[in-house]
Amino acid sequence: MIHKYFKIIVALLISSVSILNLNAQSRNDRLLDKVERQTFEYFWSGAEPNSGLARERINMDDIYPENDKNVVTTGGSGFGLMALVAGLDRGYISKKEGRDRFYKILHFLENADRFHGAWPHWMYGETGKVKPFGNNDNGGDLVETSFLLQGLLAVREYYKLENNSDTFIVNTINRLWEEVDFNWYRNNKNVLYWHWSPDKQWIMNFPIHGFNECLIMYVLGASSSKHAISLTDYNDGWAENGAIKKVTNYKKDTLFAHMQGNPPYGGPLFWTHYSFLGLNPRGLKDAFIDYGENNITMSKINYQWCVDNPKEYKGYSASNWGLTASYSVAGYAAHAPNLNDDLGVISPTAAISSIVYTPKESITAINYWNAKLKDKVWGKYGFYDAFSINDDWYPQKYLAIDQGPEVVMIENYRSGLLWKLFMAAPEVKDGLDKLGFTYKK
Template identity: 35%
Template sequence: MKLLLCLFAIIFALAPVSAGADEATDAGLSVPANVRVLWRQWRVDLIWDEPSRWSTTPALVFEVERAANATGPFKKCHNGYLPYCGHSDFLGEGGQAFHYRVRMVEFEKMSEPVVRKVSAWTPTVFAISQPLDEDKLLIEMQEAGFRYFYDAAHPVSGLPRSQSHDWARDWAATSAIGMGIFNIVLGVERGFVSRDDAARRVLRITDFLLHKAERYHGAYSHLINARSGKTIPFMPKDDGADLLETAYLIQGLLFAREYFDGSGDVEARIRQHANEIWHGVDWTWFVRTSDFGDPVLSWHWSPKHEWAMGLNCHGFGETQILYLLALSSPTHRVDDELYWKGWRNPLFGGKNVHYGVNLPLQRIFNVCLFPAHYTYMGIDPKAIGYDGLTYQEIFARWCTAQMCYMASRKDDFKGYGTALWGLTASANMSGYGYKAHAPGVEDDGTIAPTAALSSMPYVPNEAKACMMEMFTKHGKALWGPYGFFDAFNLTQDWVADRMYICIDVGPIGPMIENHLTGKCWEIFMKAPEVAETLRRIRTTEPKLR
């Protein structure tokens, strides 16, 4: 029997198996279409096409059942109902064989989940969970993130949804569009999607951004309606340009421009669109005067409220990419002094030692890890530095200090002091629901998988150990169709169940790739405008203040 299962695994694990048809039923709901079953480590993943009504009908959800035999009996293999078009049946070991079927469910309304209609079940599909292999699991982490940005993207524009839990299904976050492009390209490199299909998807995204999405002096809003292109206010006075979100988008567009270098029409149009959007951002419009009296780039501008948000972009933090692109613009370039006086403001850096680790970029010990990830999906952190250290070396120290801190709190928070680690901005069980977790007062025991996984280039052994700890000991609770859920707190026995947040999923795959091959850095660093800016920074750095 084991030999037969192994033969099945060899035959079927190389490609998804499809089943299902979009046929109407007496209940008035179509059967979920194009069910793909993926034979994966310790689990079986299922993905199906998004129904045409799903993005505009929040009360549509799904159920998945499994059985040991094709004829049943079938039982539901998850709690409640599934809010998205996928499910991962985490079985905890390899060699488990099951048949699966899927159906769609419509509630009367989401606030009162009383079933109104159900579709017929799909034809069954068969799969066997695979044995565990750490190196292959890294690639499956990338595949899971790719599915979020490709399979779960908006059907009209191709833009990634801002989140997957209690979401408005037409909402897209501008920064995650750029991150999504990185993940789509990785899909080509890893064989998850063909280059032609990936190029067509990226072209759909760039065409929507260029011709439908609202812009303000070339910059996009924080949130975009992925169906209409209209701005969705992020806060009452944040209803216009968000320059930092735009910078993360531009990073992804330049990455696409450098990758899709073919002579065909689709790839040529991607490059054309990327340049039009890039050249259209008027970085000079956002130059303001800081509290120190120096020039600085402002984060927001609104046609209604102008500069009322009042946030200037200083280092060190998440805004590094904004300054590098503003200094690189072929059409609206800002003066280099903004980098040295705005980004490198008088409070930049410091000489601090925490837990025996020298942290030259930290005046206080509040290391929240996402600033080490977002900009450096494309920018090689070895190509830029501070106080004689590359950012690669500095970020490795951040991770080390954070792990030391978490070990020191092992008596306060469950899971600390083990292979688990990672404090960053993520979902939170209380209050606003999203928090920048960091050592000290901002720590409540919440761990975010993206923190360690996206730090793979800096501390690969510790990041892999955390991955394996989460997967092998907590995978049943933490794993879903797009990878690990956003956050968890073992002390409070809480998981951000079925929640994915785009900007937390986004860096994982690219940063794993940068650890494995350096491919994302290699491609992005080909952009001649950015390469020239980095050369100027390295050769004109003034004396440290």
């Protein structure tokens, strides 16, 4: 009889735990949908009205530097295109609304300034003319263009689906994509350069070597049907003739990629986000690096650094973590886990966009900000760009390049949608094969 009652009690306890777990999961699902949906609005209702593209920034205090309120960002708009696909697929907007927005965007991109097929970093939303990013940066930006193409190809694959087909969208994206001359941006060397200007030429002199946010540029360069780069360009440029494989350690975590600039424990977390909004990092390996494992490790180190809190900042904890490039108490800064680049500033996009690598730690942080900091860090377009409990600093500002990865990576965590679409592009498969990648089919 005692044994019978014992079994009943155990069964009731197991049932109670299961119900609690289900309730917690349901709460987390609702919270993730809240964050995804509200952040999506940055690219929907917050878009620049003439172009339909993403504004570089939206400041809720209405103070804009250099009167750039209607400046659109090329890379951030690429992330925004993927966010629009996620919102469309989730029913946040109707099919007609989505199609109309993509028509507007494509008409704008067709007529905007391009340089050997590549768009500039910034454009004026009213005209499509280049807004110089700097004195010598007034031409094509191949990295930002690659982020835009990543989004365009995901849109194209979405509109190739039988129940959603649209020949204008598909054909226009094909033409824009084929016109980007990756080979030109080699500058006759075995490496890809970030910039080219019609009057300043190669004065920016920024060849891309080693791990950073730019892997997508090399993959798309190899994938181009008309202006492709070679395996030699990839190996000599990105992979640094094999030197990209370099072991560094933080406690029990080991990184295997040589990081551009040699940060000791991994750079800002956007390096693990931007290229991997479309490129599925799970099982993604070239001859040198397992990018999925490397990105997980980099995210875990970032988390553990904040937990360890070697600079003893107020507010850092297992619930409040995440270092990446964002607004900062000292202007704009690339926050990272090292003594020089940790300024006591938490950037929500760091943890949120890492949800595909550190789901437990990311969801814990999202719950903490939602429940404890509330309106200090939350506004019209989701979580604000950055804050510091240590400095009692809570600016009400947003950046497209930080909001976009949040929507896309939450969606990839929930459904894998953007990974499935981008990885379905036949040119991307060909490019990855050409570069010797193994990847999730």
